[in-house]
Amino acid sequence: MKPEDLLRHPLPAVTPKLTLGCPLLDRLLHGGVPCNAITEIVAESGTGKTQLSLQLLLAAQLPTSRGGLSGASLYLHSEFPFPVRRLHQLSLVCRLELPHNPLDSIFVQPLYSADHLLDVLPRLDFLVPRLNIKLIVIDSVAALFRGEFENTGTELKRRSGIFFKVSSKLRLCARKFGLAVVVTNQVVDVMESSNSLRIGNSVSLCSSGRRVCAALGLSWANCVNTRYSVRIINTRGDSVS
Amino acid sequence: MEVSSLPISASQRGKLISAGYSSLSSLSSVSPSHLARDLKIPENEAVEILKVASRRSGSDKIENGSHVIMNGAQTAWDMLHEEESSICITTSCSDLDEILGGGIRSKEVTEIGGVPGIGKTQIGIQLAVNIQIPADYGGLGGKAIYIDTEGSFMVERALQIAEACAEDMLEYNSLLRKDSQSHQANIEPKAFLDNIFYFRICTYTEQIAVINYLEKFVFEHKDVKIVIIDSISFHFRQDFEDMALRTRLLSGMALKLMKLAKKFNLAVVLLNQVTTKYNEGSFQLTLALGDSWSHASTNRIILYWNGNARYAYIDKSPSMRSASSPYAVTGRGIRNSSSNCKRVKLM
CATH class of the missing domain: 1.10.150 (DNA polymerase; domain 1)
Structure with missing residues (x-):
């Protein structure tokens, strides 16, 4: 490949978007989750990260006229067990709109460790075009990286090295095949005493009365293109910011 | 002899x-x-x-x-004249322009760094649009090269900023040139996008290759007046085992960019990420890529949060004093931070 080949002129066309299935959220996100980039969904447990992920897996199969990507989707999950019954329930709604069974085009791969993820990523180059995958969901990155590493300098350095490696590979894939990549992340509590680092538009957000921010720290925050936070207010409704 | x-x-x-x-x-x-x-x-x-x-x-x-x-040597007197006649690239935020002495300067490498979400990419897109403001309106009327290593460049967003810029130019036109309708230029926001050369880089090898190729490319497109790299650091922060090699590659790249800026009289803007640095028992925030990289740029601007407002701080500059100023990221692009155009907060 020559450097000349990298030049895309005129600019790439308007980015395709994947609908979230909710008109309000879609309008807030200007049409949905963008392709060619990594989108992160941050929320505390019980907010509905996995529900949203499952919804996206199904929505990706819709034709582009209905806000989908008319392709298959890949679900990499590190939180067990895989909610197959809920997915089946959701798929009954989509079934009426699709010529095939939506469950046939959802590929599921469990992840057991950070190194396992690094093993899986190189296979994407081969799998994605073959299976016509248009969406990759990793649910969740936090579960992979929060447990395995100790809180020492060298371990954390190794961890951020892996972050950049994973992110670079995902971005390369997203770009090459026009994929939408969605990752979910957990939250950590913000301590009042520590002058915590501010990443993104708000220092912290209030979710069910606690002050929280996204897990995995600064270097991971550099690895995603867009970050959405979902929170619980008064246990009645969720809000995205 | x-x-x-x-x-x-x-x-x-x-x-x-x-x-x-x-x-x-x-x-x-x-x-x-x-x-x-x-x-x-x-x-x-x-x-x-x-x-x-x-x-x-x-x-x-x-x-x-x-x-x-000593071919190419110049006296300081000539250089002063040249500098006085050169036009700065506005950031669209007059507070920021003021501390920068008018805006981003040509012939210099300017590095802008800050935490994720502070607006580095927004400044990059804004500059890629502002470089195209025609000379009649006090701009340079040039083209931009945008090297995207992270995939954060959004065409919709660039169009939005270009539309706002075109509107501002029309307003300026109607205010200052009421009588002369002949100057009425038809400004098409889509035309702004045509003048941004976009490279998407996926590995550090590609990044080095593109930077080596830039000289040839700019030679063929003499109207390119700004090169924006968003971000310089992303691909160099994966596990590089040989740190000495990384330092060598980076300083080689820095030299090439400086030479390019000087030779073709263009501005080079590098966006950088931040990292934590362990110093005497405490963690501090610094720009990524280490100490040797901090020599690579002529000017260094650090973006940070102060309460709920975004601030820019001049960390290093040979000609401007250290100062900081607030700025805001709005729907129309980078603007002054004032009460009427504050960031919309979704509650």
Whole structure:
């Protein structure tokens, strides 16, 4: 490949978007989750990260006229067990709109460790075009990286090295095949005493009365293109910011 | 000393003598283009001959024929004049422009860093649009190269900023040129996008290759006035085992970018991420890529949060004093931070 080949002129066309299935959220996100980039969904447990992920897996199969990507989707999950019954329930709604069974085009791969993820990523180059995958969901990155590493300098350095490696590979894939990549992340509590680092538009957000921010720290925050936070207010409704 | 003693080809020696250049002193005060014309040879060959001649004649030549040996040297007086006449690239935020002495300067490498979400990419897109403001409106009317290593460049967003910029220009037109309708330029926001050359880089090898290729590309597209790299650091932060190699690659890249800025009179803007640095028992925030990289840029601007407002701080500059100013990221792009255009907060 020559450097000349990298030049895309005129600019790439308007980015395709994947609908979230909710008109309000879609309008807030200007049409949905963008392709060619990594989108992160941050929320505390019980907010509905996995529900949203499952919804996206199904929505990706819709034709582009209905806000989908008319392709298959890949679900990499590190939180067990895989909610197959809920997915089946959701798929009954989509079934009426699709010529095939939506469950046939959802590929599921469990992840057991950070190194396992690094093993899986190189296979994407081969799998994605073959299976016509248009969406990759990793649910969740936090579960992979929060447990395995100790809180020492060298371990954390190794961890951020892996972050950049994973992110670079995902971005390369997203770009090459026009994929939408969605990752979910957990939250950590913000301590009042520590002058915590501010990443993104708000220092912290209030979710069910606690002050929280996204897990995995600064270097991971550099690895995603867009970050959405979902929170619980008064246990009645969720809000995205 | 005679020309015949020079280590050059026989045909060149013959041409020199037949054109009347018999002694080395006669070569000392002639310019390469003049010599090329006299000898009917290509100019680069003439430069070679002059180089050989000046090397042979040693240090005593510096006094009497300095402009040949130190080709491209300028007096500080000339440089001052040049700088005064050069136009800065506005950031669209007048507070920020003020502390920068008018905006982003050509011929310089400016590094802008900050935490994720502070608006680095927004500033990058804004500059790629603002470079195209025509000379009639106090701009440079140039084109932009946007090297995207992270995939954060959104065409929709660039169009939004371009639309706002076109609207502002129309408003300016109607305010200042009420009588002369002839100046009414038809500004099409889509045309702004046509003048941004976009490279998407996926590995650090590609990044180095593109930066090496830039010189040729800019030579072919002389109207490019700004090169934006968003971000310089992403691909160099994966596990590089050989840190010495990383430092070498980075400093080589920095040199190329500085040379490019100088040679083609364009501005280079590098966006950088931040990292934590362990210093005497506490963690501090610094720009990524380490201490040796901090020499790579002429100016360094750090973006940070102060309460709920975004601030820019001049961390390093040879000509401007350290200062900070607030700025805001709005729907229309980078603007002054004031009460009426505060960031919309979704509650």
